[in-house]
Amino acid sequence: MRLPSGSGRGPAALTATVLALGLAGCGGDGTPPRAPGTSAPATAAGSPDARDELAGMAALALDRRYAALYSFTGADGVARNVVATVANDGSWRVDIAGGALGGTADVSIVRNMNGVYQCSLSMTGAPVTTGCVHVATKGEKVPRRYDPQVQRLFRQWLPVFTDRDAALSVAAVQPLDGAQGGSCYSVDSIMASMDAPVDVGVYCYSADGLLTAARVGFGVLKLVRQVAAPATVQFPGPEVGGEAMGMSAAAPSTAASAAAG
Secondary structure, rough: OOOOOOOOOOOHHHHHHHOOOHHHHHHHOOOOOOOOOOOOOOOOOOOOOHHHHHHHHHHHHHHOOEEEEEEEEEOOOOOOEEEEEEEEOOOOOEEEEEEEEHEEEEEEEEEEOOEEEEEEEOOOOOOOOOOEEEEOOOOOOOOHHOOHHHHHHOOOOOOHHHHHHHHHHHHOOOOHHHHHHHHHHHEEEEEEEEEEOOOOOEEEEEOOOOEEEEOOOOOOEEEEEEOOOOOOOOOOOOOOOOOOOOOOOOOOOOOHHHHHH
């Protein structure tokens, strides 16, 4: 199965990742269908029961180990593939087709015991050489200028969801269109600050804590298929110095020159 990036250029490294994870049987050669951005209205403006339910789901999700293929439709309307892996040793990796340099480069965010890395995955029209740059220590967020955002949906917000004292309003909602079952919750911030504690939106989880769908300001994510987790995650390329890839097409990538020598 060929897995397109959504930009018309096949991301070889991401395709290899998907095939290596045993997800080749998900069928189809075309671009994943665009995920609709609608859901039924919340059943309440914020429910203590829903808040407790989400905390319980998030606690299960923190312990969940898996490798999964998702379709992601960004705010630009382009459908892309995302592969999320949470390994048995707690390391994790999220591969995003067309996730950097204005959609021209595939990117991976990897976290292991040494911290968080941004890795270039392939050259799909931009001068990028595969390599991984350390961008944050363990427990810190990826700096905004290097942040493809999608990885947040899988790990970053789970501790906030489990914290019943977090400034969140939570309500149960009908499942997002195309979500593979589970329960969905509308999450909003009750802070006056512009810096919300999470990406507000709708999050859907299976009964055993697997994220099945999400709708946030930067796009819609839907589960395609999941398999068992590996023992650990691997870097898609060598660790390099220099600067990580930026998100805009005009941003320079000194990581490429560092990787080249």
